[in-house]
Amino acid sequence: MNAPASRILALGAHRPSIEVLEAGSGPPLFFLHGAGGIPIWEGAMALLAGSHHVYAPLLPGFGQSTGLEFLDDQLDLFLHCFDVMEALGLDRPYVVGESMGGWIAAEMAALRPGQIGRLALAAPVGLWRDEAPVADMFGMMTHEMVPLLFHDLNCPAAQLMLSLRELLSNKDDRSQEQIEFLIGMARGARTAAKFLFPIPENGLERRLWRITAPALIIWGDDDRFVAPTYADIFGQHIRGARIQKIPDVGHLIAMEQPQAFADAVIRWGSAAR
Amino acid sequence: MKVTWFHLMPYRWLPADFPKRYHSVWVDVPNHLYDPERGHLLYNEYLDMLEYADQVGFDAVGVNEHHQNAYGLMPSPNLMAAALARRVSNAMILVLGDSIALYNPPTRVAEEFAMLDVMSGGRLMAGFPVGTSMDINYCYGQNPATVRDKYREAHDLIIKAWTTREPFAFNGKFTKLRYVNLWPRPIQQPHPPVWVPGLGSIETWDFCINHGYNYSYLSFSGYKRALNMMNGYWERRAALGAPANPYSAAFFQQVCLSDTDAACEREWWPHVDYFFNKCLHIYPGMAEAPGYRTEASLRAGVVAQVGNVSANMGMNKTWKELVEQRYIVAGSPQTVRQQLEELAKSLNVGHLGLGLHMGSASIDLVNRATQLFAEKVLPALRPIFHEWEDHWWPKALPADKRLAPGGANAAYERRRRTGDGAEVRS
Numbered sequence: 001m002n003a004p005a006s007r008i009l010a011l012g013a014h015r016p017s018i019e020v021l022e023a024g025s026g027p028p029l030f031f032l033h034g035a036g037g038i039p040i041w042e043g044a045m046a047l048l049a050g051s052h053h054v055y056a057p058l059l060p061g062f063g064q065s066t067g068l069e070f071l072d073d074q075l076d077l078f079l080h081c082f083d084v085m086e087a088l089g090l091d092r093p094y095v096v097g098e099s100m101g102g103w104i105a106a107e108m109a110a111l112r113p114g115q116i117g118r119l120a121l122a123a124p125v126g127l128w129r130d131e132a133p134v135a136d137m138f139g140m141m142t143h144e145m146v147p148l149l150f151h152d153l154n155c156p157a158a159q160l161m162l163s164l165r166e167l168l169s170n171k172d173d174r175s176q177e178q179i180e181f182l183i184g185m186a187r188g189a190r191t192a193a194k195f196l197f198p199i200p201e202n203g204l205e206r207r208l209w210r211i212t213a214p215a216l217i218i219w220g221d222d223d224r225f226v227a228p229t230y231a232d233i234f235g236q237h238i239r240g241a242r243i244q245k246i247p248d249v250g251h252l253i254a255m256e257q258p259q260a261f262a263d264a265v266i267r268w269g270s271a272a273r
Numbered sequence: 274m275k276v277t278w279f280h281l282m283p284y285r286w287l288p289a290d291f292p293k294r295y296h297s298v299w300v301d302v303p304n305h306l307y308d309p310e311r312g313h314l315l316y317n318e319y320l321d322m323l324e325y326a327d328q329v330g331f332d333a334v335g336v337n338e339h340h341q342n343a344y345g346l347m348p349s350p351n352l353m354a355a356a357l358a359r360r361v362s363n364a365m366i367l368v369l370g371d372s373i374a375l376y377n378p379p380t381r382v383a384e385e386f387a388m389l390d391v392m393s394g395g396r397l398m399a400g401f402p403v404g405t406s407m408d409i410n411y412c413y414g415q416n417p418a419t420v421r422d423k424y425r426e427a428h429d430l431i432i433k434a435w436t437t438r439e440p441f442a443f444n445g446k447f448t449k450l451r452y453v454n455l456w457p458r459p460i461q462q463p464h465p466p467v468w469v470p471g472l473g474s475i476e477t478w479d480f481c482i483n484h485g486y487n488y489s490y491l492s493f494s495g496y497k498r499a500l501n502m503m504n505g506y507w508e509r510r511a512a513l514g515a516p517a518n519p520y521s522a523a524f525f526q527q528v529c530l531s532d533t534d535a536a537c538e539r540e541w542w543p544h545v546d547y548f549f550n551k552c553l554h555i556y557p558g559m560a561e562a563p564g565y566r567t568e569a570s571l572r573a574g575v576v577a578q579v580g581n582v583s584a585n586m587g588m589n590k591t592w593k594e595l596v597e598q599r600y601i602v603a604g605s606p607q608t609v610r611q612q613l614e615e616l617a618k619s620l621n622v623g624h625l626g627l628g629l630h631m632g633s634a635s636i637d638l639v640n641r642a643t644q645l646f647a648e649k650v651l652p653a654l655r656p657i658f659h660e661w662e663d664h665w666w667p668k669a670l671p672a673d674k675r676l677a678p679g680g681a682n683a684a685y686e687r688r689r690r691t692g693d694g695a696e697v698r699s
Contacts, residue, residue: 068418072446139411141558186571189563194418197410197562 004041004049008064009057009087011080016067018084021056024049028093029269030085031056032101034252035137035192037063039160044254047262052094052269057084061191063184068191074202077195078107082115092117094269095213098254099123099226100192103204106234109215110207119215120265121234122253123226128201132227138189138197142168150250151222157255208237215241216268218261220249242268274617274657275666277367278326278643279335279525279626282319282353283344285633286311287551297556299342300411306343315346318636320356325640326629327364329647333398335367335626337470337491339405340412344552344632351385358393359678365667366393369470369489369626370400374420375413378448379427380455383434387459394675395460396667400468400489401428403477407555410562418564423447435464466665468523473502474570478509481521487665489523489626493553493586495599496526496616503620519623520663526616527628529603530642530650537604540638541631542592545601548632549587601631606649613654623658624665 004023011018021038023045029052031045038045038056048054059077060068071077081104085093095116097105102124109116125134135148143165150158167178174182215238219231228245235243246253246260254261284307288294295302323334336353339345347353354368366389371382390397403424409415415423426445430453433441440454459465468487471477481488488506492499503524507517515521529545531537587600596603602612613625629646630639669675 138417138562139559144558183568183571186563187568190418193563194416197416197418198414 004045004054004056006064009084011067011083011087015070015083016060016065016080018060018067019058019062019064020084020088021045021058021063022054024052024054026052027269028052028090029054029265030088030090030093030095032081032095032097032104033058033062034097034099034101035189035196036252037188040255043258044261047258048096048265050262051266055088055090055093057081057088059191061187068194071194074107074195078104078111081108082112085115094118094120096120096265097122097124099125099251100196100200102126103196103200106208106211107204109213110204110210113210113212116211116213118269119211119213120218120268121215122218122261122265123220123223123251124217124230124234125196125200125226126202126204127230127233128199129229129233132229134200134227135225136198137225138193141165145225148224148250149252150256151220151248152250152256155256157252205233205237208234209239211238214268214271216264217241217243218253218264219243219245220251220253220256221245221247222249223251225251274623274625274654275332275520275663276625276627276651276654277333277335277523278323278331278364279337279367279369279628280319280323280630281337281344281628282315282346283548283552283630283632284312284346285315285547287343287547291551292554295554297559298344298552298554299339299407300556300559302341302343312346319630320353320360322630322636322639322643323357324360326643326647327361329644330651331364331627331643331647333365333367334361335369337369337400338372338402338408340408342407344548351389354389354397355392358389358396362675362677363672365396365398365669367398367468367626368400369398369468369491370402372404372409372413373401373427373431374415374424375404375409376427378450379430380434380450380453382427383431383455384457386431386465387435387455387457390459390461390465391457393669395465395669397459397461397465398468398487398665398667399465400470401431401486402470406561406565407559410565411559416564417562419447420565421567432464435459460670461668466667468665473505474567475505475509475573476567476570478506479513482510482513482515485664487521487523487624489525489624490622491525491626493527493549493600495601496524496620497599499524500619503622507621517621518661518664519617519621519658520661520665522620522622523624523626524616524620524622525626525628526613527601527631528609528613528642528646529601529631530606530609530629530645532605532645534604534608537608538592538596541603541634544632544634544638545592545595545603546632549590549595549600552632553586553588555586606645609646610650610653613650614657617654617657623661623663625654 004021009018058065095105102121103126146161217231217234219228231243235241249257336350338350340348350368373382376382386399410417434455440452443450443453469481470489470491529541531540
C-alpha cells in the first residue's frame, strides 16, 4: 500500500485550501516538503508511513493547494503551518522537514516551542555564511541544479530530474498533461521564491536558541547545494541537537537515499530524549 | 507618425570570444570587462548622438534603464535625461523608463520625473516599465512573486503624488509614508504622458488601455514577428471599447542606414553581429525568476516561458537572414523608408522607437545614418496617421517660453555691458 490518501483541507474564508497527503498508522509525523514539493511518495515517504501516521500538507502552489495570496510574508507562512497542524488535530507532533520545509519547521519550533514534540531537519536552508553561499535555486536551469543536488548522478531521482531537460526545452509538441506539469512546477517555484528569494536567510540563526524540542539535524556529507558546515551551525545553536551526517549523499537525501533517510528519521522518532 | 531616436548605450569593446568565455551579457558579466576611461568616451559620444538627432529634427530622444548589463549602460536613465534636458532644445524626452518598483520610496520617481519635466519645459514622456526579470529580480533583488503588486502600488502612489495639491498620507502594503507632498510638481497637467513598455501580456494591455497610457512593444526581433502580438493589442482595445488610435502604441525597431543597400551590409554587419551575438548573449537560467510572470501569461505563452530565451532573438543568423526576416530594417534610405512604411501600416503604430545605433557602431557611422534618416526617411513617415490626434505626446511649454542653457548669463552680460547694474542685483 504505497499511494497516500489525498484530501483538501479548507482553512476558511481568506485563508488557503490545502491538499494533505496522508498514509500509515502509528504516532503522528507532520512532514514539511522542500521547494520541489513531493514528486514521489514511493521511497522515503512510504517508508516513513511504515511506522508513523504521516501527514504531508502541500504548501499553496504545490499540488492542489491554493491561496498563496493569503500569505504575505514569512510569519504568515509559519502561522499557516500551525493552522494546518491544528486543523489536522495534531498535538505536539513529530515535525520533519527537508530543505525549505526544514527551515519552516525550525522557524515554527522557535516561534511556538511548546507545540512541537520532536524535530528532524534534513538539510534545512535558513542560514547564511558568505564563505559557503547556498546555491541559487532561482537562478539556474533544472539540469544545472542536478549535480549540486545529488552525490550520484546515476541514481534514479537524478536521472528523472535530468530527463526534465528535454521537456523544458522542447517547445512545440507538448501534451496538455505536460503543459499542466510545467505550470505546476512554475507555480511551486513561485511559492518557494515568495519566501526565499533572493537569499534564503531571514534571521533564523538568532531565533534558534528558542527551540526546545529534541532536534535531529540530518545532512548529506556531499551536499553541494547547502554545505554540510551549516549542520554544525544548527547544532551549535539548538540545545541538545544531534547531528547525523550521511555518507555519499547530496542535498536531496530522501530522494537519493530513501532508506538511510527513513532510518534516521524513524530512529529519532522513537528515541528517548 | 512620430519618431524617437532611442539609445540603448551598449559597451563597445566586449572581447571577440565573449559568448564562449562568459556566462551572460547581463547580471553576472564581470565588470573587469568595463574600462571606465572608454566609458567616459562612450557616454559623451552617445549623448552627442542624441543631441545630433535633436539638431536634425527628430521628434524625441529616448533612454531606458538596465542594470549590470553590458549592452545597456544606463542604470539611471534619469541622469541621462537630465543631461539631455539642457542640451536638447526641440525634441521631446522619452524615459522608458524608470522601473518604478525599484525605487524606494517610489515618490523618488515622481520627484525626479517632475524635475525633468520642469527642467525641460514640459517635454517629458514618463515610462513606467515593470522591468525585466534580470534587472528587477536578479540585479535588484525584488521578490518575483510580489513585484507586480508592488509595481501597481508604486504607480498609484506616483500618480496621486503628481495630481494632489495638499500633503497626504499613503498607507500601502509596500510603501508607508505619513507625508507625501511633491516639490517640485510637473509642468504638464494632470501629469506627463505615461508610456508602459510590455512584452504582450493581456494584463499590461488592460492596464494601459484602462489608464489611457501608451503601450510600447520593445523588441529586438523586428516588426514582422510582432504582428500577432500587436494584433492582439488592437483586438483588446476594441474589446474594451477604445479606439484604434495608432498613437496609443509604440514599437521599437532597429535600423541600419547607409547610402546604398550594398554599403549598408559592408558598413553595418560588424556592429549587427556584435549586437546579436554578444549583446544578446543572455543566460536562460536567469531569463525569468519564478513568479515573475503571472500564471495567465504563463499559460498563454508556456512555450516562451520555459524555452530557450535566445532562440528567437536573432543569434547565429546571417546578415541576409536578419534583413529578410526584418529583425533589422537595413539598407538605403529608399529601402528603409519603404520597410518602415510597411511597419507603420501593418502594426498600426504611430510611435516609432528608432534604434539607429547598433552594437559597436562608431559615432561617424551613426551620425551619418541619423542625417540620412532625417533628410530622406523622416519626411515620408511624418504624414502617416495625420488624421489621428496624439494624446500621448508631451504638452510642452511653447518654444518661446522655454529657456535655453546660458540664457540668464547672456542677459547678465548684456546688462553689464549697458551698465544697468540695479537689475542684476535684484
